[in-house]
Amino acid sequence: MTTGPVWHPISARDNPQLQRLRKLAQDATAYRKMGGVWLEGDHLARAALQRGLRPALALITDVAAADESLRALADQASKVLVVSPALFKTVSGLESPAQIGFDLQLPPPLRIEPQADSVVLDRLQDAGNVGTILRSAAALGFRQVLALKGTAALWSPKVLRAGMGAHFGLRLVEGLSVSDLDGLKVPLLATSSHTDALLHEAELPSPCAWVMGHEGQGVDEALMARCALRIGIPQPGGEESLNVASAASICLYESARRRLTRQG
Structure with a gap:
């Protein structure tokens, strides 16, 4: 008993x-x-x-x-x-x-899983944005999130509340440098106004890692240089840019949609 x-x-x-x-x-x-x-x-x-x-x-x-x-x-x-x-x-x-x-x-420290569909967070400051991206990643099948140094603490109370439980279904690695991403063996994709292609037209590799940059400064230059593709999100409404969490949701959804289409 x-x-x-x-x-x-x-x-x-x-x-x-x-x-x-x-x-x-x-x-x-x-x-x-x-x-x-x-x-x-x-x-x-x-x-x-x-x-x-x-x-x-x-x-x-x-x-x-x-x-x-x-x-x-x-x-x-x-x-x-x-x-x-x-x-x-x-x-x-x-x-x-x-x-x-x-x-x-606290879960034990994890190493980077080389072939996992991933999201890379480059110095995102806002806990709400970080938590929202974790929720989108978990919902859309991106099971690994890699946070570079300068990103809001992934297990902080504010990020936990914004994540709404997503943390417990994700592989989270934080405190990384750009060079640590050498351990990731999938193509890096970044959103940029200087685009190679628009999201709905681009050939999106799978698996891949979407890079989401600092709210004001965008993706670091050295990290952007590592990206296989720079992809633009069409904005017919004419706004200059999207909130980073909104952009992440759109990109992850499009990758997930393509993946499901291929599987079907």
Whole structure:
């Protein structure tokens, strides 16, 4: 007969376990030193569990603990801390905090998978853009995301929230230099206003790696020089450029559509 975790009521703001969670929740890069990530809210918690991941610890409010489904969610952790909503708010980095969160062990570092359909993030600064691209990559079959140095921290709370659970279905490698991409053995494709071809006309290789550049500066020159194709996205509405997350979604969709057409 199996038993659930022990539930520990916590009332002290300076409790060491709460201090750890506070750091993970409010410092974008704390996970790199602390080896864990903060998943706030039942959606991220369920997404991790659905991928077979089990948290070391759950934090739940006494109010949420009265909800049977949230209580069952917390019971998936090895240990559960119960706090008041006011104390939970001191941990959360959100203006309107959730009522439950997980401390999940950070996945071990991964190496580049040479032949994988990939997305390369070149110094993207906005956490919302990065998380949105991760969602698109997961949805459209690009299972590897490679982040160059200067890109928003992939496991930061903001990117995790924007990714909506996509992290757990992706192979994520960050902190890379341009030369590290030598380990990638598929063609690099980049969007550019100086195009070799337009997206709907270009011969798109498969597998491939789409390169998405800095929101203001675009793709680094040295990285662009490595790209097999520079591809333009038609914009009949006349706008000068697209948001990088929107551009990524369009490009990944077109690659996925071509792949499915070939398979069919």
